[in-house]
Amino acid sequence: MSIIVDGDTKLVVSGLTGREGTFHGLRNREYGTELVAGVTPGKGGHDVDGVPVFHTIKEAVSERGANTSMVFVPARFAAAAIDEAIDSGVRTVIAITEGIPVHDMLKTYWKAREAGVRLIGPNCPGVLSPGKANVGIIPAQFFEPGSIGVVSKSGTLTYQIGNELKQAGAGNSTIVGIGGDPIVGSDFIDVLTLFEDDPDTELIVMVGEIGGDAEERAADFIAENVTKPVVGYIAGFTAPPGKQMGHAGAIISGSSGTAKAKKDALEAKGVRVGTSPTEAARIAVEVLKASA
Amino acid sequence: MDLLEYQGKQLFAKHGVPTPSGIHATTVDDAVKAANEIGYPCVVKAQVAIGKRGKAGGIKIANDEAEARTHSDAILGMDIRGFTVHDLWLEGASDIANEYYASVILDRGEKRLLAMLSRMGGMDVEEIAESDPTAMVRRHVEPGASLDLEVAREIAYEAQIDDDVVNGVAEMLAQLADLAVAEDATLIEVNPLIVTAARQVVALDAKITIDGNAMFRHEDLAGYTDQSAQDPQEAMAKEKGLTYVKLDGNVGILGNGAGLCMSTLDVVAQAGGDPANFLDAGGGSKAEAIVDALEVITSDEKVTAILFNIFGGITRCDEVAKGIIEASKQIELNVPLVVRLDGTNQEEGLKLLADANLPNLHQEKTMLGAAARVVELA
Numbered sequence: 001m002s003i004i005v006d007g008d009t010k011l012v013v014s015g016l017t018g019r020e021g022t023f024h025g026l027r028n029r030e031y032g033t034e035l036v037a038g039v040t041p042g043k044g045g046h047d048v049d050g051v052p053v054f055h056t057i058k059e060a061v062s063e064r065g066a067n068t069s070m071v072f073v074p075a076r077f078a079a080a081a082i083d084e085a086i087d088s089g090v091r092t093v094i095a096i097t098e099g100i101p102v103h104d105m106l107k108t109y110w111k112a113r114e115a116g117v118r119l120i121g122p123n124c125p126g127v128l129s130p131g132k133a134n135v136g137i138i139p140a141q142f143f144e145p146g147s148i149g150v151v152s153k154s155g156t157l158t159y160q161i162g163n164e165l166k167q168a169g170a171g172n173s174t175i176v177g178i179g180g181d182p183i184v185g186s187d188f189i190d191v192l193t194l195f196e197d198d199p200d201t202e203l204i205v206m207v208g209e210i211g212g213d214a215e216e217r218a219a220d221f222i223a224e225n226v227t228k229p230v231v232g233y234i235a236g237f238t239a240p241p242g243k244q245m246g247h248a249g250a251i252i253s254g255s256s257g258t259a260k261a262k263k264d265a266l267e268a269k270g271v272r273v274g275t276s277p278t279e280a281a282r283i284a285v286e287v288l289k290a291s292a
Numbered sequence: 293m294d295l296l297e298y299q300g301k302q303l304f305a306k307h308g309v310p311t312p313s314g315i316h317a318t319t320v321d322d323a324v325k326a327a328n329e330i331g332y333p334c335v336v337k338a339q340v341a342i343g344k345r346g347k348a349g350g351i352k353i354a355n356d357e358a359e360a361r362t363h364s365d366a367i368l369g370m371d372i373r374g375f376t377v378h379d380l381w382l383e384g385a386s387d388i389a390n391e392y393y394a395s396v397i398l399d400r401g402e403k404r405l406l407a408m409l410s411r412m413g414g415m416d417v418e419e420i421a422e423s424d425p426t427a428m429v430r431r432h433v434e435p436g437a438s439l440d441l442e443v444a445r446e447i448a449y450e451a452q453i454d455d456d457v458v459n460g461v462a463e464m465l466a467q468l469a470d471l472a473v474a475e476d477a478t479l480i481e482v483n484p485l486i487v488t489a490a491r492q493v494v495a496l497d498a499k500i501t502i503d504g505n506a507m508f509r510h511e512d513l514a515g516y517t518d519q520s521a522q523d524p525q526e527a528m529a530k531e532k533g534l535t536y537v538k539l540d541g542n543v544g545i546l547g548n549g550a551g552l553c554m555s556t557l558d559v560v561a562q563a564g565g566d567p568a569n570f571l572d573a574g575g576g577s578k579a580e581a582i583v584d585a586l587e588v589i590t591s592d593e594k595v596t597a598i599l600f601n602i603f604g605g606i607t608r609c610d611e612v613a614k615g616i617i618e619a620s621k622q623i624e625l626n627v628p629l630v631v632r633l634d635g636t637n638q639e640e641g642l643k644l645l646a647d648a649n650l651p652n653l654h655q656e657k658t659m660l661g662a663a664a665r666v667v668e669l670a
Contacts, residue, residue, distance in 0.1 A: 100505060103473060156549025160634075235552075238558050276558070
């Protein structure tokens with residue numbers, strides 16, 4: 001097993017006919033993901049390298065049995081595309097698009113929750129279950145199949161840690177990029193819950209950054225609900241208050257949300273936190289070997 | 293994007309939120325003219341996106357034309373906690389009977405808007421929370437709905453707002469919640485929300501943050517410049533479409549991806565260095581973006597060494613290497629540049645750099661090694 005995407009994933013890509021959508025959609029297929037359809041309103045009946053394109057996601061679900069949707073639509077139309085996916089009958093929606101207005105996401109977040117559809121992102125690199133399926137833009141060559149689950153707000157930081165794990169001889173069950181926006185469909189807690197229930201995952205690496213209180217909430221959740229070892233890493237110790245650091249969510253306002261507050265919260269609940277991506281990977285491998 | 297007070301008040305006026313009318317000025321002469329038009333006493337207010345302007349001497353009452361000139365002259369160009377005053381707002385002095393606090397913010401954790409109200413206005417939220425935690429009444433707004441006037445009244449009663457103005461205050465709170473949705477605001481703070489001697493409810497200040505991702509549907513706000521980007525390097529980076537934040541140190545930093553870049557700052561600081569900036573070259577950085585980035589970093593005279601920390605996913609290391617080589621032809625690099633290239637097309641990138649044999653360029657294999665090296669060279 002693994003979580004969110006696996007051998008049963010039947011992928012439909014919203015925006016498959018766009019430049020990025022084509023590139024990454026076909027890359028995901030090349031990796032072994034079953035890419036069953038694309039959706040672009042007005043381009044139904046066409047195909048992208050043999051993948052049939054429909055006007056609507058509903059058609060992709062009924063005609064091709066799609067169960068997972070990836071959204072690669074420009075920001076101003078992306079929330080509507082996610083909403084359409086939620087209504088179409090897929091069980092999982094992975095939104096890569098960056099720059100979706102936060103008020104749009106507020107509505108879409110609750111719509112997904114009410115429909116019982118798992119939403120990952122937006123502004124995330126996607127989900128990779130090594131050896132099984134890749135949905136999104138994560139470069140799969142840095143990850144091997146294995147038993148470490150990774151959940152992260154940041155893309156490149158995850159690649160860095162994944163690569164260090166690989167070099168240390170460890171692999172991953174699933175890598176989940178939850179995205180760095182203020183409102184994302186799935187938080188650390190949602191993904192930690194899935195990893196806790198996944199028999200293939202023995203240890204979880206959680207990569208956070210400044211802003212919000214998702215890491216603090218996760219710390220409390222881990223203490224109560226997660227039996228598997230969790231290793232943390234937090235970026236942004238040197239970030240000045242009031243400044244936004246790239247990710248829309250990465251901003252410190254006032255005293256809460258600092259990297260130190262997050263590290264302290266995690267450590268107070270027994271989570272070991274690495275001071276660098278390298279150290280976090282080293283601790284993860286060490287803990288994994290000790291528990292084996 | 294943080295709006296200045298006067299821009300916020302203009303938004304309030306647009307949405308019918310009672311707020312003093314006033315005049316925006318950028319020169320002393322215009323300010324004096326505005327004050328004469330408004331009449332005396334008149335308040336001269338520094339327009340900077342930072343709190344505690346009053347304590348810094350950025351808010352003064354003028355009782356006549358001479359005072360209006362003196363105050364405007366003193367405040368324009370003043371430095372308030374790192375922000376230079378370029379704009380003034382002049383409005384008639386208000387006769388204040390009560391000072392309350394009201395805000396509507398995006399609560400990320402709860403995924404809802406949060407409305408807050410307190411009878412203790414004039415001080416900041418942290419101070420209110422510290423002096424009396426019960427004095428701040430908080431209530432979430434149901435997603436997709438307005439703040440019901442009935443609920444707003446409950447909040448006002450709970451906050452022990454004076455009975456005679458409960459309706460007015462509740463109405464303003466509901467208006468602020470609607471405004472947040474209509475204008476894509478993630479924060480609206482009115483502090484103080486005043487009751488005048490004539491018992492009118494008025495928003496005397498306005499602190500508004502608009503979601504930058506939503507600017508495409510707010511053309512009227514596009515003309516408001518983001519005051520947080522006043523620094524010359526930040527302005528230059530913005531022009532080039534780079535995500536850059538100026539810091540105080542001397543180690544220039546470029547990374548790809550916000551998370552990795554933040555992490556790079558941290559490991560440089562751990563190695564004993566002092567980062568000069570945050571610069572996220574983004575995913576899929578092309579050679580041209582690298583040239584732009586180097587130009588921005590080297591324009592900061594404090595920089596004595598530069599670190600490029602690249603983990604190529606979508607970004608290709610050979611593209612980054614080409615960018616560095618191209619930049620070294622266009623810009624004279626007077627400081628050492630430490631480069632760590634890892635990931636996609638790493639071999640090609642490393643070879644390109646080795647072949648170019650650039651002076652002042654140092655390659656490192658690991659992120660930690662690169663951090664230690666750049667600190668040593670800085």
